Amino acid sequence: MTDIAWIHNALSAARPQAVAALLRYFRDLDTAEEAFQDACLRALKSWPKNGPPRDPAAWLIFVGRNAAIDQVRKQSRTTALPDDDKISDLDDAEASMAERLDGSDYRDDVLRLLFVCCHPDLPATQQIALALRIVSGLSVNQIARAFLVSDAAMEQRITRAKGRVARGNVPFEAPGAVERSERFAAVAAMIYLVFNEGYSADGDEQPARSPLCDEAIRLARLLLRLFPTEPEMMGLLALMLLQHARRAARFDAEGQVVLLDDQDRKLWSGKMIAEGLALIDKALRHRRPVPYQVQAAIAALHARAQRPEDTDWTEIDILYATLEVMQPSPVITLNRSVAVAKLRGPQAALDMIEPLAAKLDSYFNFHGVRGAYLLQLGRKGDAREAFDRAIALARTPAEAAHIRTHLDRLIADSTTPKRAAAQK
Amino acid sequence: MLYAILCYNEEAITSAWSKEEDDAVMGRLMKVQDGLRQQGKLGPVARLLPTTAATTLRKSGEAPIVIDGPFAETKEQLLGFYMVDVGSLDEALGIANDLATANPGVGSYEIRPVSIFFQNGT
Numbered sequence: 001m002t003d004i005a006w007i008h009n010a011l012s013a014a015r016p017q018a019v020a021a022l023l024r025y026f027r028d029l030d031t032a033e034e035a036f037q038d039a040c041l042r043a044l045k046s047w048p049k050n051g052p053p054r055d056p057a058a059w060l061i062f063v064g065r066n067a068a069i070d071q072v073r074k075q076s077r078t079t080a081l082p083d084d085d086k087i088s089d090l091d092d093a094e095a096s097m098a099e100r101l102d103g104s105d106y107r108d109d110v111l112r113l114l115f116v117c118c119h120p121d122l123p124a125t126q127q128i129a130l131a132l133r134i135v136s137g138l139s140v141n142q143i144a145r146a147f148l149v150s151d152a153a154m155e156q157r158i159t160r161a162k163g164r165v166a167r168g169n170v171p172f173e174a175p176g177a178v179e180r181s182e183r184f185a186a187v188a189a190m191i192y193l194v195f196n197e198g199y200s201a202d203g204d205e206q207p208a209r210s211p212l213c214d215e216a217i218r219l220a221r222l223l224l225r226l227f228p229t230e231p232e233m234m235g236l237l238a239l240m241l242l243q244h245a246r247r248a249a250r251f252d253a254e255g256q257v258v259l260l261d262d263q264d265r266k267l268w269s270g271k272m273i274a275e276g277l278a279l280i281d282k283a284l285r286h287r288r289p290v291p292y293q294v295q296a297a298i299a300a301l302h303a304r305a306q307r308p309e310d311t312d313w314t315e316i317d318i319l320y321a322t323l324e325v326m327q328p329s330p331v332i333t334l335n336r337s338v339a340v341a342k343l344r345g346p347q348a349a350l351d352m353i354e355p356l357a358a359k360l361d362s363y364f365n366f367h368g369v370r371g372a373y374l375l376q377l378g379r380k381g382d383a384r385e386a387f388d389r390a391i392a393l394a395r396t397p398a399e400a401a402h403i404r405t406h407l408d409r410l411i412a413d414s415t416t417p418k419r420a421a422a423q424k
Numbered sequence: 425m426l427y428a429i430l431c432y433n434e435e436a437i438t439s440a441w442s443k444e445e446d447d448a449v450m451g452r453l454m455k456v457q458d459g460l461r462q463q464g465k466l467g468p469v470a471r472l473l474p475t476t477a478a479t480t481l482r483k484s485g486e487a488p489i490v491i492d493g494p495f496a497e498t499k500e501q502l503l504g505f506y507m508v509d510v511g512s513l514d515e516a517l518g519i520a521n522d523l524a525t526a527n528p529g530v531g532s533y534e535i536r537p538v539s540i541f542f543q544n545g546t
Contacts, residue, residue, distance in 0.1 A: 005445075
């Protein structure tokens with residue numbers, strides 16, 4: 001790897017910690033970001049000559065802080081001095097070099113920086129955009145591409161989100177245990193949103209959006225390094241790794257969805273699966289199951305099966321039942337019905353989901369799954385109706401195309417009834 | 425003389441490598457490894473999973489303490505390692521516990537899952 005590539009990687013790895021510490025000093029997102037940018041420019045000049053510093057994040061914090069203080073001093077010649085609390089910690093800046101990055105201050109800094117992005121006033125899409133811009137340091141253009149909007153629209157979205165954060169009360173005091181765990185839960189949910197933005201993308205959107213999955217995994221790893229005993233983050237990271245491990249197998253060359261049963265398991269990433277399984281092992285020792293962990297355990301059972309027929313559906317059914325108790329939702333029951341169909345047949349699965357019809361009537365997957373059970377039961381007319389309804393509700397062309405293959409098969413079957421019967 | 429060569433790097437950087445970057449590094453390392461293997465100089469090679477997957481068993485009086493995360497004490501030094509093939513983290517912890525009982529006092533055992541392993545360089 002060239003020097004410049006190494007420096008680029010080191011800067012982006014140090015970014016969350018550096019921006020988070022600068023936010024604590026300056027208590028303003030824009031100032032913290034500008035200070036970090038300044039420090040990066042200086043790093044690009046200095047590191048190729050002098051070699052990389054032993055602790056890149058500490059170097060960037062120190063240099064960034066000095067640069068921003070200089071800037072504030074220059075401005076103060078023409079405008080009134082800022083309040084003292086706007087520039088805290090003006091003591092001997094050299095001493096900060098000695099500060100250890102694994103100190104609890106820094107852990108809470110990074111958590112705070114992420115928590116700021118989860119401001120409850122911000123809609124989910126703004127939370128994600130803000131986190132990707134500020135914490136991950138993706139460019140506005142990269143984020144805009146991932147969200148399939150124009151640069152200008154994304155710029156505006158981020159500016160608006162920053163404005164809301166600035167007007168809100170950013171909590172700068174060190175959090176207590178309860179607050180810390182609340183922040184942790186909010187941040188975990190936001191990281192999973194980032195992941196799902198990438199994971200739920202269609203085949204042809206994958207190249208632009210799947211980096212969001214990598215970014216979410218990177219953030220979860222960062223948090224787990226800082227807070228190594230949080231089972232919630234172990235579960236979330238395991239869940240994301242086990243889902244993302246299937247990435248290369250989830251879409252065919254035309255960008256069409258490939259169902260789990262039909263995926264080429266050789267394309268799954270063994271490395272990500274191994275890491276996910278190791279994290280589940282760790283999380284289990286805490287005997288404090290959280291929903292992410294149960295979801296990860298379900299993904300692990302799929303990942304462990306060498307062939308689709310090796311899947312342990314009994315255990316998956318039990319885990320979904322656990323999840324139904326932890327966070328009751330019709331969607332979880334719908335997912336559970338897939339295991340029930342494998343274990344006890346399509347009629348049992350259909351009986352399980354029929355009561356959900358009112359709640360899930362406008363949900364694409366409900367009609368798709370229901371159609372599949374009806375088809376297995378030989379109720380072709382009903383199946384066709386369900387598939388038609390699913391296509392009408394599809395959010396993406398890939399979803400619609402997937403259902404259409406079911407329909408095509410149905411039509412083919414009904415036009416050549418004898419051959420279909422013979423195949424049985 | 426047998427030497428163990430221990431690899432250190434900044435994990436925040438290496439775990440953020442894209443698949444292409446990672447493959448490129450591994451490809452270059454494999455070339456070095458191939459040369460050593462042909463000379464009959466290479467023993468077992470392992471790449472470990474990230475420290476976030478690590479668990480540490482710390483010796484302490486009667487019952488050792490199990491801590492999430494990697495070994496973090498700078499005043500102790502790496503003195504050796506075992507590689508064990510077991511079914512679960514609990515089993516690995518059990519073995520570490522036996523080791524701690526056989527060699528009481530201070531110290532820790534970090535249990536790190538292995539991601540890539542070559543028995544004799546292949």
